[in-house]
Every structure is written in structure tokens, then in C-alpha cells.
Amino acid sequence: MQRRFDQLDDVWPTGLGRRLGAMLYDAFLVAAIWIAIAVLHVAFVRYVLGLGPEDVGAGEPQRMTLQLLLLIGAFVFFAFSWMRGGMTLGMQAWRLRVQTLDGRSITLMQSLVRYVVAWLSLAAFGLGYLWVLFDRQRRSWPDIVSGTQVVVLPKSTRR
Secondary structure (H helix, E strand, C coil), X not given: CCCECCCHHHCEECXXXXXXXXXXXXXXXXXXXXXXXXXXXXXXXXXXXXXXXXXXXXXHHHHHHHHXXXXXXXXXXXXXXXXXXXXXXXXXXXXEEEEECCCECCCHHHHHHHHHHHHHHHHCCCHHHHHHHCCCCXXXXXXXXXXXXXXXXXXXXXX
């Protein structure tokens, strides 16, 4: 269920610097999540499937499974954070919130679209995020495609 955020008149569009700061914070969190997933994956392969140490990571199925789990793990982190309160931990540190254009929390589908387009934006040498510098409303590609916006919260708002 979407939640309506308050203080909508007190927020403004986010610039590139704050976005990159929040992305750096969140990159550390995602790295920790990926390490945990990789450890669980290796433990599963070794102890449940019974493969020897030399066979861990060998073969296409293991590699593809791990890559898929890593992508899903990162998506779950972002989608949960965005849908629950509009913020990841990195976004909280930089006082940012992702919301719909009318000031509500985003949906699962919007989260998925943002996540996929974010990867494409990064794959295009960051052009999708540099787009913030050229867009009058300071929107990145994930914002535009998903129909969302990232805003700066006033200092008095603490979550």
C-alpha cells in the first residue's frame, strides 16, 4: 500500500552531488549483502550439494545462479527501502527520498523499473545519472522512466 509523504512543499529536486554521495554509501551496503549471499552460496554448494573445494565456482550453472542471486539480493534491498520509507540508508544520510510525482511511496513495479534502468544508466558510463545536469527538473533516467523523483528533505525532517 502506498503511503502519502508529508512536507511536500518543503522538498526540492536532488542534484548530482547528493545522489552520488548516497550511491556511495549504498554501494558499501550492497557489497556487504553480496558478500553474505556469496558465502551462503558457497556453503550451499559445498555442504548441501556436496561438491569439493576445487569444484566450487566451476561451471556455468553455479556462476549464473550466483549472479542471479546477487542481482535479486540488491533489488530486494532497494525495493524494500524505497517502498517502505522512500529511503535507503545512504539516502537517509544525505536527506534524500524517492517518491512518486504526487508525493507517495513508490510501488514494486516502479522499484523494479528504477532498479533495471539504474543498471543501464551505470552501464552507459553513468550517463543516466549525469542527465541530472541537463534536465530542468533534475531527473535521472531511472526517475524519468519510472515516473518518480528524488527530493531533498529539509534539515528539520529526521527519520
